[in-house]
Amino acid sequence: MPAITFIHPDGKSIRIETVGGESAMRAATRHGLDGILAECGGNAMCATCHVYVDEAWLVRLPAMADDEDALLDGTAAERLPNSRLSCQIDITPELDGLVLRMPERQV
Amino acid sequence: MTASGSVGSGVPHLDVDPFDMKFFADPYPTHELLREAGPVVYLDKWKVYGVARYAEVHAVLNDPATFCSSRGVGLSDFKKETPWRPPSLILEADPPAHTRTRAVLSKVLSPTVMKQVRDRFAAAAEERVDALIEKSSFDAITDLAEAYPLSIFPDALGLKPEGREHLIPYASVVFNAFGPPNRLRQEAIERSTPHQAYVAEQCQRENLAPGGFGACIHAQVDEGAITATEAPLLVRSLLSAGLDTTVNGIGAAVYCLARFPDQWQRLRNDLSLARGAFEEAVRFESPVQTFFRTTTREVELSGARIGEGEKVLMFLAAANRDPRRWDRPDSYDITRRTSGHVGFGSGIHMCVGQLVARLEGEVMLTALARRIAKIEITGEPKRRFNNTLRGLDSLPVTITPA
Ligand code: HEM
Ligand code: FES
Numbered sequence: 001m002p003a004i005t006f007i008h009p010d011g012k013s014i015r016i017e018t019v020g021g022e023s024a025m026r027a028a029t030r031h032g033l034d035g036i037l038a039e040c041g042g043n044a045m046c047a048t049c050h051v052y053v054d055e056a057w058l059v060r061l062p063a064m065a066d067d068e069d070a071l072l073d074g075t076a077a078e079r080l081p082n083s084r085l086s087c088q089i090d091i092t093p094e095l096d097g098l099v100l101r102m103p104e105r106q107v
Numbered sequence: 108m109t110a111s112g113s114v115g116s117g118v119p120h121l122d123v124d125p126f127d128m129k130f131f132a133d134p135y136p137t138h139e140l141l142r143e144a145g146p147v148v149y150l151d152k153w154k155v156y157g158v159a160r161y162a163e164v165h166a167v168l169n170d171p172a173t174f175c176s177s178r179g180v181g182l183s184d185f186k187k188e189t190p191w192r193p194p195s196l197i198l199e200a201d202p203p204a205h206t207r208t209r210a211v212l213s214k215v216l217s218p219t220v221m222k223q224v225r226d227r228f229a230a231a232a233e234e235r236v237d238a239l240i241e242k243s244s245f246d247a248i249t250d251l252a253e254a255y256p257l258s259i260f261p262d263a264l265g266l267k268p269e270g271r272e273h274l275i276p277y278a279s280v281v282f283n284a285f286g287p288p289n290r291l292r293q294e295a296i297e298r299s300t301p302h303q304a305y306v307a308e309q310c311q312r313e314n315l316a317p318g319g320f321g322a323c324i325h326a327q328v329d330e331g332a333i334t335a336t337e338a339p340l341l342v343r344s345l346l347s348a349g350l351d352t353t354v355n356g357i358g359a360a361v362y363c364l365a366r367f368p369d370q371w372q373r374l375r376n377d378l379s380l381a382r383g384a385f386e387e388a389v390r391f392e393s394p395v396q397t398f399f400r401t402t403t404r405e406v407e408l409s410g411a412r413i414g415e416g417e418k419v420l421m422f423l424a425a426a427n428r429d430p431r432r433w434d435r436p437d438s439y440d441i442t443r444r445t446s447g448h449v450g451f452g453s454g455i456h457m458c459v460g461q462l463v464a465r466l467e468g469e470v471m472l473t474a475l476a477r478r479i480a481k482i483e484i485t486g487e488p489k490r491r492f493n494n495t496l497r498g499l500d501s502l503p504v505t506i507t508p509a
Contacts, residue, residue, distance in 0.1 A: 029446050038446040039386065039465065043457045047218045067213070074218020107382060107469075 002096035006051075008035055009104050018091040024100060025049040025087035035102030042087035047071040048106040049086040054099035058082050061089060077103030118411045119144045124152045125397065125420070126286045126494050134396070134497075135437075138425035146409035153182060153287050155399070155418040156411075159425035161432035161449070163409055167400055167421055169454040174400035174419060176456060177201040181285030181399055181495075182418060191284050191296050192303065196340045198348070198456065205455065208341060211332050212459045215323045221462045224263060228466055231259045232474040240478065240508050244485065247365070247502040252358035255471055260350050260463075264342075265319020270305050277302035278351030279493060285398065286494025306346050310339035320345060345460070352394055353464050355498035357471055359392035360385050362502055363439045364472075365482040370441050374476045375509075381476060384441040385468030389450035391439045393424035396497050398452070423449045424497065481507040 001020075006028055007013040018027045028036035028049075040046035044067050053061060061084065064072075068088050072079050086100060121144055123137055124130060130137055141148055141159035148157045158164050167174045176199055179185045185194060194200070197208045235255045239245060253275065261271050280302060283295035308314060312335075315321035321342045328335050364371045364384065374380050402417045413419065426449050428436035451458035458464070475482075486503035 029444060032444060040451075040457060040461065041447040041453060043453060045213070045457060045459075045461065067210075070214070071218060074220075074222060 002091050002093050002098075004091060004095065004098040004100065006033055006035065007099065007101045009102060021090055021092060023087050024051065024089040024091055024098070025085075027091065028086060033102070035106070036086060037106040038087060039107075040087075044068055044071065044085060044088060047075050047085065050075045050077060050103050050106060051084055051086045051089075051100040052080055052103065053082045053084050054101070055082060057095075057098050060094065064088065075103070076105045076107050118147050118149045118156070120149045120151050121157075122151055125150070125157075125422070126153075126289055126291070128492060131492050131497075132490065134424065135428075138422060138428065141422060142425055142429055145411075147411035147413070150420065153418075153420075155182065155420050156413055157420045157422065158408070159422040159429075161426040161429040164421045164423060164426035164449055165453055166408065167419055168449065168452055168456070171201060171400075171455050173403055173406050175201050175403050176205070176400060178401035178416075179399065182287045182420075184401060184416070184418065186401075186416070191299075193340065195344055195347070196337055197344050197459070202455065208333065208337065209455070209459065211324060211327045211341060212344065214327075215320050216460055216463055218462060220323075221466050225466060225470070227263075228259050229470040229474070231255065232467075232470040234258070235471070236474045236478050239506065243508075244503070244505040247361045247482075247504045248354075248358050248491075248499050249501070251361060251471075252498075252502075253354050255357060256350055256353045256467060259467070260353070263320055263463075264345060264349070265316035265321045266309055267314060267316075270309070273302045273305040274346065274350050275354065277306050278347055279496075281347045282351065282395075282493050282495040284494075289494070291492060291494050306343060307339070309346065310342040312338065315342065348458075349460050349463065351496060352460070353467050355392075355394035355496050356385070356389055356464055356468055358498045358502070359394055360388035360468055360472060361475075361482070361504075362488065362499060363388045363391060364475075365484050365502070365504060367439050368481075370439055371476070371482065374441055374472065375480070378473050378476055380441050381472040382465060382469040383443070383445070384472050385465060386445045386448075387439060387441050387443050388468075389464075390427045390443075390445050390448040392497060393427050393450050394497055395450065395452075396424045396495060397422055398495075421449075423452070478509055479506045480509040483507075 001017050003017045005015045016027045025038050037048035039048045068085050072083050146163050150157050280295040280299040283291045286292045312325040324341050325338045327333050328338050374384050400419045404415050406413050451461045483505050485505045488502045489500040491500035
């Protein structure tokens with residue numbers, strides 16, 4: 001199964017094995033990562049699963065939908081060009097090794 | 108209340124009435140019975156299917172093509188009965204119609220908009236606590252759970268000062284009307300005429316103050332996103348679903364924190380837990396207990412065959428305490444990872460006002476925990492009975508300032 005890495009704001013990182021094509025958000029919450037709140041449970045409605053995608057990976061992600069784009073304007077931490085919502089990133093085998101940084105805050 | 112006799116397709120038939128006063132007084136044993144009877148049950152009393160386990164509730168919520176909303180999210184089937192009011196353009200709609208109206212309300216209640224109203228909502232919460240400290244003994248429902256949302260939400264919508272006393276009674280009609288034709292529903296509808304007249308009037312563009320959520324909805328007409336006849340009905344959705352729900356949400360949180368002093372202490376020690384404390388109260392008490400769907404085709408759900416045109420009752424509250432999904436489901440734990448609870452629903456109809464609700468809950472609990480050392484329940488809490496909403500009618504408390 002593909003594994004992905006989350007990096008905390010303080011630089012600590014954790015590698016997580018994903019299961020069954022789950023979203024990056026689901027992988028993080030299953031492991032109880034505090035940096036991903038995911039208040040809406042992955043329904044693309046809360047913007048509390050914000051991540052910064054490692055530059056090298058950015059172009060390899062599927063394009064974002066309009067609702068994700070609009071939600072990212074309301075994130076608690078600054079929106080950057082590499083901002084995404086982790087609930088909208090499904091971990092396919094091609095994303096094995098993906099690196100995501102968690103922002104300072106989600107609300 | 109027995110889980111006797113499996114008929115036909117192997118779905119257990121139960122003679123439980125989940126809209127009965129005795130059930131409302133203590134729903135938990137029946138929730139357990141419903142969950143344990145099977146993944147899908149049949150309720151003979153109202154001739155509907157029921158799902159009470161997390162997995163099935165989540166599955167039904169996330170398959171809107173099979174389990175539709177346009178035939179009503181209450182017991183009444185709009186294909187067979189005339190709805191008591193013109194149907195909601197969002198709650199009681201399916202894609203593609205729903206997709207369009209939903210986009211409008213999502214924009215009006217977006218995270219960006221929440222950033223703009225946050226300071227105002229927080230200041231009003233502080234003012235509420237000033238008033239409560241002054242009183243020291245009060246009713247936590249009227250003076251807190253109702254008074255706070257009433258002090259901000261109608262203004263945020265842009266409503267006129269006159270006539271706001273209709274708001275909570277109107278919402279109570281709406282949520283009773285999702286239930287079966289029992290006394291609660293009949294009496295609510297019989298008394299609804301003046302409330303309906305007030306609401307219809309308030310939804311008109313000229314009656315909504317500039318800059319408010321209501322005016323923002325009407326502005327979408329100019330963008331071509333909705334028509335001028337649709338806009339008032341979308342404003343109506345916020346009037347129906349935006350106030351009484353948060354009253355019961357905040358009421359639930361205060362009731363939990365007053366009952367579980369250890370959790371109150373944890374919150375006082377770390378105010379950043381306020382948002383989680385509110386969210387956990389929404390899971391634990393589930394202010395919105397149930398919604399229905401109607402099947403658009405014959406479908407198999409966890410081994411049960413359900414025909415076309417059947418009503419399916421989703422027990423959100425039971426799913427939120429399903430031990431298959433939650434550790435220690437019956438304890439209120441403000442540090443719990445609540446992501447995935449269905450207190451706000453799930454899928455395309457998941458509460459479009461959830462950010463408003465969380466903001467109100469967070470700032471209110473933060474203000475309370477910063478300034479109050481202790482909340483003591485000083486009298487018997489009284490329950491308020493409604494076919495869909497769960498909450499209290501009164502909760503007498505005395506507080507000790509910090
Ligand atoms: C604690 C407070 C609240 C709770 C527990 C709650 C619960 C829910 C639930 C369970 C649904 C899903 C309905 C379904 O699947 O059929 C829903 C939908 C909805 N809620 Fe809330 N709600 C709350 C606050 C609010 C607020 C503050 C607003 C408005 C500002 C609001 C407006 C709506 C609307 C318009 C819908 C329909 C969405 C759609 O069908 O797409 N709610 N709510
Ligand atoms: S979990 Fe809510 S937007 Fe991703």
